[in-house]
Amino acid sequence: MAASGKTTATEVEVAGRSVRLSSPDRVIFPERGFTKADVFHYYVAVGEGIMRALADRPTTLQRFPDGIAGEAFFSKRVPTRGVPPWVQTVGITFPSGRGADELRPTDLAHVAWAAQMGTVVFHPWPVRAAAVDHPDELRVDLDPQPGTDFTDAATAAAELRGILTELGVTGWPKTSGGRGLHVYLRIAPRWTFTEVRRATIALARELERRRPDLVTTAWWKEERGQRVFVDYNQMARDRTIACAYSLRANARATVSTPVTWDELPDVDPDDFDLRTVPVRLAERGDPHAGIDDDPVDITPLLDWAERDAGQGLGDLPYPPDHPKMPGEPKRVQPSRAKRPADDPTA
Known part of the structure; x- marks a missing residue:
């Protein structure tokens, strides 16, 4: 050269x-x-x-x-x-x-x-060229809100790992390259974007139930508090995450870097950058090397979604640039929805 x-x-x-x-x-x-x-x-x-x-x-x-x-x-x-x-x-x-x-x-x-x-x-996108309407990757985005940090996201991820273990499912964590964490599940490309998003919401709600002090699924920022937001809309069509x-x-x-579950508690995401990651990959291999080996059946998560719907927990808001979806709640901030009809700011 x-x-x-x-x-x-x-x-x-x-x-x-x-x-x-x-x-x-x-x-x-x-x-x-x-x-x-x-x-x-x-x-x-x-x-x-x-x-x-x-x-x-x-x-x-x-x-x-x-x-x-x-x-x-x-x-x-x-x-x-x-x-x-x-x-x-x-x-x-x-x-x-x-x-x-x-x-x-x-x-x-x-x-x-x-x-x-x-x-x-x-x-x-979380799809392959052979099936562009059927995701083969379920992505859980753990996004620390103001007052929380990467350590909180790692704690939430450890709780998520426990849930996945109960389901007999392997999750594959990586840093976002910032304060957040992503956990991927490889799935068979059988389900639509809508179904995979529903499964993600069900998994996020289960995580929220177990650690309501730490985790939230609230779409509106005014309701999140100092908790880690599970951004379920990363599974909406045309939403993407920086890849591994x-x-x-x-x-x-910095680099969005795959890590093992065992090393996650001690990870500092700033340690992974343009200079250090090639050396890490060459010396240690890719922690995601086995991600394609065992696709996950998300039927149990869809069953959880049906259970939640029966308890009044239906769909959650889509991103603002999406068309209105069947069963979606109103896209209005709770504080605005509560204003009286004659409020000129409503």
Whole structure:
């Protein structure tokens, strides 16, 4: 490979393909001094792990052409011109009914090409190209609210692990790259987005019952308090999470990193960054290496959802940009709903 320079473009062989790397010295993470070349080679170095997370999934690209201090945008459509002929796409449909052809990483060259295009964060859908309307991944997003932190999310995750163990199910934790935690379940692609979201709500409610002091499913921020919010709407169609081994667009250049359950109590998410994660992966392997081995049957969770509905606990609000869904409660803040009809601010 030719030496990198401020105006030099090089060709790098990745997965048997030639991928162009231009402007390698462009600074992407100013506080750490990490360049475009650093980002590109980071993704090549963690290829085993990130391809396990991305392979064959419709993937939205969070791009920062001028670095994270500059303008950012989400690229949900692969350009129609100037793209290598080997780049694969997959058609998906948004809640609005509109469609798009998103990147479909079939090998590591696709990830490297996206990095060349200024991608810092990869946001895959929880589906594969063969069944884009049927998730094969149930994602539990543990989001600490003001007054809570990563330690609280880890405590909630340990409680969640207990529930999953009772169900005979394996969960796969990873850091979000920030204060939160994600726990994934690999599932068979038999159910719709609506059904998988219902199952996620049922699991979240069970966690909330066991630790109401620590966990909440309240959609409205005014009701959450100082608790960890289980963001069940991450399982709504067109909602995505930064994948395992994706960089995050923060000053520290942290990485959303798979961890084992045993190490979780001692994890500091700031320890996982662009420099440290490739070394960790090379030395210890991928904690998510077995995630595809045993898909989970979510029927018990759907049974819990039916039980909850029978007790008056039906659906919860969808994100505001989704069409109104059958059985969904009103999308209005509780404080606004309680105002009298003649209140001019209502």
